[in-house]
Amino acid sequence: MKLPADFLKRMKELMNEKEHEEFVLSFDMPRYYGLRVNTLKIDVEQFLHISPFRLERVPWSRDGFYYDEGENPGKHPYYHAGLYYIQEPSAMFPAEVLDARPGECVLDLCAAPGGKTVQIAAGMKGEGLLVANDSNPGRIKALVKNIELCGVRNAIVTNETPGRLAARLPGYFDKILVDAPCSGEGMFRKDESAIRSWERYKNKDFSIVQEEILEAAGKMLKPGGRIVYSTCTFSPDENEAVISSFLGRYEDYELIDIPLPEGAERGRPGWAGGAGKAVKDERMKKCVRFWPHKARGEGHFIALLRKKEPGDGLEKDGETAPGFALNLGRKQGNYHASAGKTKEDFLEAFNEFAGENLDMEIRGYLLLTWDNLYWLPVELPDLDGVKVARLGWHLGRFKKSSPGRTSKTGNVDNMLKHMFEPSHAMVMALKKENLKRVMDFPAGSVEIIKYLKGETLLVEGEKGFIGVCVDGRTVGWAKQTGKEMKNLYPPAWRFIPSGKDVFNKFNEN
Structure with missing residues (x-):
C-alpha cells in the first residue's frame, strides 16, 4: 500500500526504527473483518447457534466477532433482520x-x-x-x-x-x-x-x-x-x-x-x-x-x-413512565398535530390498529409530529429550536381514508377518517410474539429471498397486516389481501443478490 509521504515522515519521527518498520509493514497485511451481534434482536448464544458464518470472538467486545474475508454477511437475510451490525x-x-x-x-x-x-x-x-x-x-x-x-x-x-x-x-x-x-x-x-x-x-x-x-x-x-x-x-x-x-x-x-x-x-x-x-x-x-x-x-x-463532584440529590432521568399517554398538549420544537384533529381522533385510530394487529401492552409516551406517530419510554426533553430528524421509535403515520363511509347511526359520513399505517421501524423493534399474525420463513427459503427483493408472495391467510420473520426474527411487514401478500418491504432496503452463488450459499446453511 502506498502511504502519504508526509504521513510516513511524521510517524518515523515519532517512533523508533524497529517499531516504525513493523508499523509500515502492517499496511500490507490483510485487514480484519468484524460484526457485532445485536442483542436487541437476539442473544449472542442464540445467534451462534444459527450463524452460518465461521466466527471468532473479538477479545475487547462482549458481542463482537471476527469473520472470514470470504464471507458476505451483508447479503444474508439475518442482516436484513438486524441480527448483527458489520463493524471494524x-x-x-x-x-x-x-x-x-x-x-x-x-x-x-x-x-x-x-x-x-x-x-x-x-x-x-x-x-x-x-x-x-x-x-x-x-x-x-x-x-x-x-x-x-x-x-x-x-x-x-x-x-x-x-x-x-x-x-x-x-x-x-x-x-x-x-x-x-x-x-x-x-x-x-x-x-x-x-x-x-x-x-x-x-x-x-x-x-x-x-x-x-x-x-x-x-x-x-x-x-x-x-x-x-x-x-x-x-x-x-x-x-x-x-x-x-x-x-x-x-x-x-x-x-x-x-x-x-x-x-x-x-x-x-x-x-x-x-x-x-x-x-x-x-x-x-x-x-x-x-x-x-x-x-x-x-x-x-x-x-x-x-x-468530578457527583451530584447528590439530582433528579433522576430515564425512569420508565407509567401508563399510556398521547402527548400533544405541549409544544416540542417544531412538532404539531394536524389542524382540526384532537388527540382522541389519533388515539382511536392507533388503538384500532393495535387491537387488530398487536399482542402487547404499550407503556410510555406517544408523540405526534404532523401525521407521524413516535414513542419514547421517557418524557421528551425540551428541544425547542433543535433540528430533530427522528423523535423516538417511529410507529407509523396517519393517512386519511376516503369519505362516504356509513357511520354507526346509519348516516353517510363525509368526514375524512384517519387510518394508522405502521412503519418499517415499528416492526423491526417488535418480537414475533408481539404480533397477532406472522409469516415465518427459514433463512434459506425461496420465500424470504423473494420477500427481501420486494416480490409479491402467493400465500393465503387472514386479511390484515402480517409480520414477516426470518427464523423467528422480524424483518418487515406484509399485508394479506386474500390469496396473496402485498409486500411492504421498503424499496430502498431491498435485497439485490450479486448472482446465483449468493442464493445458493443461503440454501447451504
Missing part, C-alpha cells in the same frame, strides 16, 4: 468503555453512520433516553436507517452542531460518546479512499474542531458523568494533545484508567503536546491505543473522562 473490530471498543446502562440518559454526539449508536442502545435495552446527533445533514439518513434496522426504540436523532445542542441541554446526560471527526489515519488499511481524503485535508487542523466538540460535550454532562473521547487516527495532535489540553483547562475533569484490552497499548505521555513538541503528561498512560501492527484491528484512540 477496534471500533467496537469505545462503546464498550462507555458502558451505557438501562435507564441512563446518553448522548452519541458525532453518531453517523450509527454503528456505535446501536451498540450503546443494546446496552440500554430500550430503557432511558439515547440522543444520537450528527451535525452533517448528509449523514443523517444512514444514521436513521441503522437505528431502525437494529430495532432501537429509545433514540432521538438530532442534526445540530455540538454548541447549539449544549445550549439547549446543559448538564443533561449521564454519559456521552465523542467519536470525533478526525484525519482518519487508522482507516488507511481498511479503506484506501481514506488516504485520498487525508491528502486532501492534510493541512486542516482537526484538533481545533475536536477541542470545540469536547468542550460542548463537557457542558452537557452531569456531575459524576463520563465522556468517552475516541478517534480513528494515529496523530498525537488529535489524541493525547486534545485530552491533555482539555484537562489543563477544566480542573473539574479527571482521566479514568481504562483496562488494557488484548493487543492494545497505552497512550503515550510524551505525545501530550502533539507531534514534535516536548511536552509530557503521565496521565496519558490511562488512555488506550490500537495499532495495526499490535492488535487484530485498525487504528483507534480512546480516553475516558469523568466529571
Whole structure:
C-alpha cells in the first residue's frame, strides 16, 4: 500500500526504527473483518447457534466477532433482520468503555453512520433516553436507517452542531460518546479512499474542531458523568494533545484508567503536546491505543473522562413512565398535530390498529409530529429550536381514508377518517410474539429471498397486516389481501443478490 509521504515522515519521527518498520509493514497485511451481534434482536448464544458464518470472538467486545474475508454477511437475510451490525473490530471498543446502562440518559454526539449508536442502545435495552446527533445533514439518513434496522426504540436523532445542542441541554446526560471527526489515519488499511481524503485535508487542523466538540460535550454532562473521547487516527495532535489540553483547562475533569484490552497499548505521555513538541503528561498512560501492527484491528484512540463532584440529590432521568399517554398538549420544537384533529381522533385510530394487529401492552409516551406517530419510554426533553430528524421509535403515520363511509347511526359520513399505517421501524423493534399474525420463513427459503427483493408472495391467510420473520426474527411487514401478500418491504432496503452463488450459499446453511 502506498502511504502519504508526509504521513510516513511524521510517524518515523515519532517512533523508533524497529517499531516504525513493523508499523509500515502492517499496511500490507490483510485487514480484519468484524460484526457485532445485536442483542436487541437476539442473544449472542442464540445467534451462534444459527450463524452460518465461521466466527471468532473479538477479545475487547462482549458481542463482537471476527469473520472470514470470504464471507458476505451483508447479503444474508439475518442482516436484513438486524441480527448483527458489520463493524471494524477496534471500533467496537469505545462503546464498550462507555458502558451505557438501562435507564441512563446518553448522548452519541458525532453518531453517523450509527454503528456505535446501536451498540450503546443494546446496552440500554430500550430503557432511558439515547440522543444520537450528527451535525452533517448528509449523514443523517444512514444514521436513521441503522437505528431502525437494529430495532432501537429509545433514540432521538438530532442534526445540530455540538454548541447549539449544549445550549439547549446543559448538564443533561449521564454519559456521552465523542467519536470525533478526525484525519482518519487508522482507516488507511481498511479503506484506501481514506488516504485520498487525508491528502486532501492534510493541512486542516482537526484538533481545533475536536477541542470545540469536547468542550460542548463537557457542558452537557452531569456531575459524576463520563465522556468517552475516541478517534480513528494515529496523530498525537488529535489524541493525547486534545485530552491533555482539555484537562489543563477544566480542573473539574479527571482521566479514568481504562483496562488494557488484548493487543492494545497505552497512550503515550510524551505525545501530550502533539507531534514534535516536548511536552509530557503521565496521565496519558490511562488512555488506550490500537495499532495495526499490535492488535487484530485498525487504528483507534480512546480516553475516558469523568466529571468530578457527583451530584447528590439530582433528579433522576430515564425512569420508565407509567401508563399510556398521547402527548400533544405541549409544544416540542417544531412538532404539531394536524389542524382540526384532537388527540382522541389519533388515539382511536392507533388503538384500532393495535387491537387488530398487536399482542402487547404499550407503556410510555406517544408523540405526534404532523401525521407521524413516535414513542419514547421517557418524557421528551425540551428541544425547542433543535433540528430533530427522528423523535423516538417511529410507529407509523396517519393517512386519511376516503369519505362516504356509513357511520354507526346509519348516516353517510363525509368526514375524512384517519387510518394508522405502521412503519418499517415499528416492526423491526417488535418480537414475533408481539404480533397477532406472522409469516415465518427459514433463512434459506425461496420465500424470504423473494420477500427481501420486494416480490409479491402467493400465500393465503387472514386479511390484515402480517409480520414477516426470518427464523423467528422480524424483518418487515406484509399485508394479506386474500390469496396473496402485498409486500411492504421498503424499496430502498431491498435485497439485490450479486448472482446465483449468493442464493445458493443461503440454501447451504
